[in-house]
Amino acid sequence: MSSKACKCGGTEIDIDRARGVSVCKKCAEVIEDTCIVNEAELTETSGGGIQVVGQWVSNDDLRGSSGGGGMMGFNARESRQITLQKARRGIMDIAGSMRMNQHCVDAAFKIYKMALDRGLSRGNKASHLLSACLYIICRTEGTQHILLDFCDHVDADISILARIYLRLARELCINVPHTDPSLLIPRYAAKLDFGDRTNAVSNTALRIVQRMKRDWLNIGRRSSGLCGSALLFAARMHNFNRTIQQIVDVVKISKATIIRRLQEFEVTPTAQLNLQEFDTIELEE
Known part of the structure; x- marks a missing residue:
């Protein structure tokens, strides 16, 4: 755990000392990819003596290596791979629970x-972005x-996921x-x-x-018809x-x-529940 904070506001930072990488647990952003620890790690030699693991790095060495080449460039590439691996696992977990195929995972x-390349991961919780x-x-x-x-799977408010989804579609020019x-x-x-x-x-x-x-009941049905009937029932x-005509005026569909x-929905078990039962009883699929 680290006291550093991410740009997204997250303070839980996962530090992999072996790879020298710090990753925000909230949004999966790489905070630092060249972590240098100023602690001395000691190990016992075969002869019973003590030796220091690693080597001393001076400030001059740090300044001289700030050009981004060599080991620092390698660490940056490796940290990106770590981020991508975590993201792919997260996508597979969500897709698996929702019975989505491998094509959807890859896409x-x-x-x-x-x-990630456009910097759109910043400020978003990793599970929300995925x-x-x-x-x-x-x-x-x-x-x-x-x-x-x-929303149900990642325990998120629908407005949050809608905002992220719409931004991704807009910024990445996806129709x-x-x-x-x-x-x-x-x-x-509204x-x-x-x-x-x-x-x-x-x-509701x-x-x-x-x-x-x-x-x-959604198969072969237009979304506007589902929305209108659901809103009337919820109201x-x-x-x-609220009358059917009021719904028609807002949703712009026919009374028929x-x-x-409504007739299709009224014969389902859900339609027999009152509001309290509807909020507490989970009917089997």
């Missing part, structure tokens, strides 16, 4: 490397994962189709006058969409009397679509 890792890289692949490949799935209900529902909810309960209603609607996905669970989505 997300390429995005991470581009983000999730955002994987989520971009989900959107470009058209998988059934939504942003809320990643991502924005069809995820997780990104649309908060915007629609237009339905729920007051200080807007976030609560929005979160997001969970409803997640349950719809488990029941395969009623929170005792807001809203009614069909």
Whole structure:
């Protein structure tokens, strides 16, 4: 552990003395790649004597080696490899738990490397950045994962992952189709006058969409229809009397679509729960 702090604000620094590398545990940024320890390590010789491990490095030696060549250049390359290895393991862990294939892992890792080269890893928690890289692949490949799935896995607020994901897509010039209900529902909810309960209603609607996905109700359905029906159901669970027409005016879909989505959802086990049960009972997939 080190007393140094990273630019992201993290203070937990992992020091690998064997490689001379310091890495921030929060964002995986390499803090220092030429750590020189001013402690003397002693070892016992075969004859019973004591000798110092390593050699003395003077200030002049340090100044003379500051050009970045030789061993320092090697350490920099090695530290980058350490960072990339940790990132790949992290991506594989997240992808494995969410049943994503190797192609998604490889593609997300390429995005991470581009983000690292552009300095986009700074200020972001490592798990959040890796999730955002994987989520971009989900959107470009058209998988059934939504942003809320990643939030649950890494225990992150949806607004944080959305911010990182949108920044990556913008800075790396990746054209991502924005069809995820997780990104649309908060915007629609803000237009339905729920007051200080807007976030609560929005979160319930997001969970409803997640349950719809488990029941395969999202297959072949437009995101706007799922959002509209989920918001109407969530509003009623929170005792807001919103009409179908009010939802139609905000989401810009037909009444018939809203009614069909509601009818499909009403026959699922989730629709039989009240708000308290919905928040506490986890139905099996």
